[in-house]
Amino acid sequence: xxxxxxxxxxxxxxxxxxxxxxxxxxxxxxxxxxxxxxxxxxxxxxxxxxxxxxxxxxxxxxxxxxxxxxxxxxxxxxxxxxxxxxxxxxxxxxxxxxxxxxxxxxxxxxxxxxxxxxxxxxxxxxxxxxxxxxxxxxxxxxxxxxxxxxxxxxxxxxxxxxxxxxxxxxxxxxxxxxxxxxxxxxxxxxxxxxxxxxxxxxxxxxxxxxxxxxxxxxxxxxxxxxxxxxxxxxxxxxxxxxxxxxxxxxxxxxxxxxxxxxxxxxxxxxxxxxxxxxxxxxxxxxxxxxxxxxxxxxxxxxxxxxxxxxxxxxx
Amino acid sequence: xxxxxxxxxxxxxxxxxxxxxxxxxxxxxxxxxxxxxxxxxxxxxxxxxxxxxxxxxxxxxxxxxxxxxxxxxxxxxxxxxxxxxxxxxxxxxxxxxxxxxxxxxxxxxxxxxxxxxxxxxxxxxxxxxxxxxxxxxxxxxxxxxxxxxxxxxxxxxxxxxxxxxxxxxxxxxxxxxxxxxxxxxxxxxxxxxxxxxxxxxxxxxxxxxxxxxxxxxxxxxxxxxxxxxxxxxxxxxxxxxxxxxxxxxxxxxxxxxxxxxxxxxxxxxxxxxxxxxxxxxxxxxxxxxxxxxxxxxxxxxxxx
Numbered sequence: 001x002x003x004x005x006x007x008x009x010x011x012x013x014x015x016x017x018x019x020x021x022x023x024x025x026x027x028x029x030x031x032x033x034x035x036x037x038x039x040x041x042x043x044x045x046x047x048x049x050x051x052x053x054x055x056x057x058x059x060x061x062x063x064x065x066x067x068x069x070x071x072x073x074x075x076x077x078x079x080x081x082x083x084x085x086x087x088x089x090x091x092x093x094x095x096x097x098x099x100x101x102x103x104x105x106x107x108x109x110x111x112x113x114x115x116x117x118x119x120x121x122x123x124x125x126x127x128x129x130x131x132x133x134x135x136x137x138x139x140x141x142x143x144x145x146x147x148x149x150x151x152x153x154x155x156x157x158x159x160x161x162x163x164x165x166x167x168x169x170x171x172x173x174x175x176x177x178x179x180x181x182x183x184x185x186x187x188x189x190x191x192x193x194x195x196x197x198x199x200x201x202x203x204x205x206x207x208x209x210x211x212x213x214x215x216x217x218x219x220x221x222x223x224x225x226x227x228x229x230x231x232x233x234x235x236x237x238x239x240x241x242x243x244x245x246x247x248x249x250x251x252x253x254x255x256x257x258x259x260x261x262x263x264x265x266x267x268x269x270x271x272x273x274x275x276x277x278x279x280x281x282x283x284x285x286x287x288x289x290x291x292x293x294x295x296x297x298x299x300x301x302x303x304x305x306x307x308x309x310x311x312x313x314x315x
Numbered sequence: 316x317x318x319x320x321x322x323x324x325x326x327x328x329x330x331x332x333x334x335x336x337x338x339x340x341x342x343x344x345x346x347x348x349x350x351x352x353x354x355x356x357x358x359x360x361x362x363x364x365x366x367x368x369x370x371x372x373x374x375x376x377x378x379x380x381x382x383x384x385x386x387x388x389x390x391x392x393x394x395x396x397x398x399x400x401x402x403x404x405x406x407x408x409x410x411x412x413x414x415x416x417x418x419x420x421x422x423x424x425x426x427x428x429x430x431x432x433x434x435x436x437x438x439x440x441x442x443x444x445x446x447x448x449x450x451x452x453x454x455x456x457x458x459x460x461x462x463x464x465x466x467x468x469x470x471x472x473x474x475x476x477x478x479x480x481x482x483x484x485x486x487x488x489x490x491x492x493x494x495x496x497x498x499x500x501x502x503x504x505x506x507x508x509x510x511x512x513x514x515x516x517x518x519x520x521x522x523x524x525x526x527x528x529x530x531x532x533x534x535x536x537x538x539x540x541x542x543x544x545x546x547x548x549x550x551x552x553x554x555x556x557x558x559x560x561x562x563x564x565x566x567x568x569x570x571x572x573x574x575x576x577x578x579x580x581x582x583x584x585x586x587x588x589x590x591x592x593x594x595x596x597x598x599x600x601x602x603x604x605x606x607x608x609x610x611x612x613x614x615x616x617x618x619x
Contacts, residue, residue, distance in 0.1 A: 299550075305571075307551070309551065
């Protein structure tokens with residue numbers, strides 16, 4: 001088992017201690033949080049700053065396909081796009097990773113051989129997370145064995161909402177161990193946690209259990225990443241580093257479709273967690289259609305004329 | 316409250332984009348005045364209203380809205396499109412008084428002359444409404460070919476069309492350039508007459524209540540040269556009608572439009588009161604031709 005930061009050894013020693021700690025976290029002011037997120041979204045990012053932000057956002061994308069209809073061909077096409085997002089402009093940065101289901105990891109790995117693009121795999125009975133721990137661990141080991149560099153796990157929201165924090169905690173620790181060298185992203189599915197307080201608790205729970213990344217959502221429910229819940233998680237990683245010295249990444253996923261949205265998130269990162277997180281090692285976007293919009297904006301900046309969906313690939 | 320103390324309620328003219336009525340993204344407006352030839356104007360127009368002064372971002376948003384609407388509108392049956400265009404004429408008839416006033420002020424016409432212009436514009440909607448399910452038979456059909464094939468041509472809409480509306484004929488001219496474009500299934504971003512945009516902006520209100528899906532027609536007002544430049548260069552616009560551009564501007568826009576091979580309709584002298592013919596209908600159509608084996612060789616032991 002991975003070691004727990006000494007600061008939290010007593011906190012995580014028993015179910016009741018863990019509950020006491022999580023419920024002792026300061027309550028979230030929802031109105032203030034949303035107002036803060038909205039006000040940071042009004043920043044005007046133009047010209048060279050915009051060009052920088054667009055390239056940074058492209059380099060932070062986990063280009064994702066998580067469909068029942070995924071074929072090896074589609075995964076290969078996605079991998080090609082991750083390496084050369086805009087084939088007409090080789091100065092375009094590569095995306096950070098491609099994100100696929102475990103059975104597609106080998107295909108993605110092969111297609112990305114030699115490229116500086118990682119393979120992330122969802123695991124642990126994604127997206128619902130409704131399976132026995134053994135099954136989840138087998139799912140994880142399978143993905144790592146196939147060559148996944150990163151594992152995106154889902155927490156057991158049912159256990160979390162029922163107050164079984166220790167169960168969730170132990171599960172994350174077990175998956176972390178099963179992931180071995182792969183970086184672990186922990187998905188909370190914020191849209192199912194009902195309150196901002198719960199998102200703050202889940203963030204701390206995940207980080208204490210050894211998450212390398214905390215991630216908003218699966219992209220499979222009605223409410224996915226929002227500026228407010230991402231801001232809340234950015235505050236959590238900032239505070240966690242201040243207390244423990246351990247830096248944890250953040251990944252909003254789902255529902256981020258336009259360059260404007262992506263740039264708003266980057267502003268949140270810079271203003272909340274700080275510059276240290278403005279790097280694809282510490283911040284990612286889980287997205288698929290966002291890349292096309294970023295590419296169209298990039299073409300607009302390069303050529304001065306508006307581009308259209310005919311000039312980027314469909315997937 | 317007595318008649319004399321009542322404050323008049325001024326209308327805020329707004330753009331019509333994607334079925335909604337936004338102000339310009341830039342927040343800018345410009346003053347619209349009566350035609351200088353209007354009675355009592357004395358060489359200087361009387362202030363009528365502030366119209367939105369659209370920016371290039373409004374143009375971009377309009378193209379996005381038009382593109383989004385294209386699938387549904389081009390996929391609607393020709394009959395259905397005809398019904399909707401006829402509905403536009405019905406709605407216009409109901410607001411005839413307002414348009415007579417606006418056209419009269421915009422073009423310096425007497426009430427009776429403005430009435431005749433509005434009537435002609437309503438009739439033009441009806442005329443084009445009738446064409447939606449007939450143009451296919453006129454410009455498409457079976458072609459005789461030397462082989463055992465059916466060879467069939469069918470016209471399809473070009474896509475998103477930018478239209479620079481005529482500068483002088485603020486309403487009849489406007490209708491005469493929009494109606495044929497949407498009758499065939501295109502969606503349109505129209506730049507209203509720069510000096511007299513109010514009838515065009517009011518037309519948006521009519522279109523919004525005529526079962527016309529949002530985004531099929533998008534109306535922008537402002538400086539024609541400023542809005543048309545990004546539209547002509549826009550890679551997701553398929554065609555541009557330069558009717559409202561002067562010779563110099565038309566040339567510049569045509570150069571920009573060449574970049575993605577937009578279909579271009581050059582400006583020419585036109586009499587808007589005359590029966591239009593099918594020219595404007597066919598300007599923004601693409602012909603698709605399919606070959607299909609007749610099967611006539613099969614029975615006697617053909618190669619296939």
